[in-house]
Amino acid sequence: MQNKKIGGFLLVFFLIFTTACEEETFDIERFGSISGIVVDGDTYEPLQGVLITTTPSSNAVLTDEGGTFQLEKIKDGDVVITARKKDFLNGTINVAVYEEENTAVTFFLLEDENNVGSVILSDPVPGNGAVNQDLSFTFSWNVDQENPGIPLAYSVFIFESNSTVQDLVGENLPTNEANVTGLKPNTTYFWYVVAKYEGRNVANSPTWTFATGDQ
Structure with a gap:
């Protein structure tokens, strides 16, 4: 009888351990990508050298001569994208990123002429x-x-x-x-x-x- 109890306990423990491992195995991070373009909000000319960052954080990139950028391997979910360039007001966009899909965004940045406080x-x-x-x-x-x-x-x-x-x-x-x-x-x-x-x-x-x- 004692051996049966021990065997039953070990079986229950094994099932719990196996289930936990299976749950951990299937908790896989999923990624998508973000592409975009940054233009001058007054002239619509592309802006080169704009710093693009995200929250949650990922790789920071700069826009190319065509004002475009690409962010790869972005974890799926809500992402805040920020565009920064000297002498321009910062731009931010909140988007949803989906697994194996690309999210396209556009930034219109305007010159910063702030002299009135925050x-x-x-x-x-x-x-x-x-x-x-x-x-x-x-x-x-x-x-x-x-x-x-x-x-x-x-x-x-x-x-x-x-x-x-x-x-x-x-x-x-x-x-x-x-x-x-x-x-x-x-x-x-x-x-x-x-x-x-x-x-x-x-x-x-x-x-x-x-x-x-x-x-």
């Missing part, structure tokens, strides 16, 4: 990654100013996925909202906001994304 544009409506949006609605965002007494104006840009040109939704707006109309159904859009003081660029938001519904 300005942070955040909390977009619709939220980043929103889906089934109407073909006409109102954008809004939050503004956090280091010097809140300085009056800012806002310009809002929108562009379709994989496009290297953009549309101006609103220019020199006195408040942090803009109306957008005439959108296409079942389309992914990207949009961002530029804050200006006396016509000079002082901050830009991350590039946010949303998708319209079947309307």
Whole structure:
């Protein structure tokens, strides 16, 4: 009887150990890739030497003479891509990376003319990654100013996925909202906001994304 108990215990232990090994074996990291282009937001000319980094971190790369870049072996999931170049405002885009698929992005960088202290544009409506949006609605965002007494104006840009040109939704707006109309159904859009003081660029938001519904 004692031998049977020992044998049964060893069998249970073996099954637990085997199951744990199987779970660990199937916990495999999956990777995709990211490609993109960075252009001047005013002239649409490609920008060379832009530093591209990601969060979670991966290999940092510089754009080539055509403004393009490629990031290989990016772990699947949500990734924040940042573009930095001297004398330009930083650009950021949050994207989803899928296994064995390439995600294409476009950055429009504007010259940095900041002389009014820190300005942070955040909390977009619709939220980043929103889906089934109407073909006409109102954008809004939050503004956090280091010097809140300085009056800012806002310009809002929108562009379709994989496009290297953009549309101006609103220019020199006195408040942090803009109306957008005439959108296409079942389309992914990207949009961002530029804050200006006396016509000079002082901050830009991350590039946010949303998708319209079947309307």
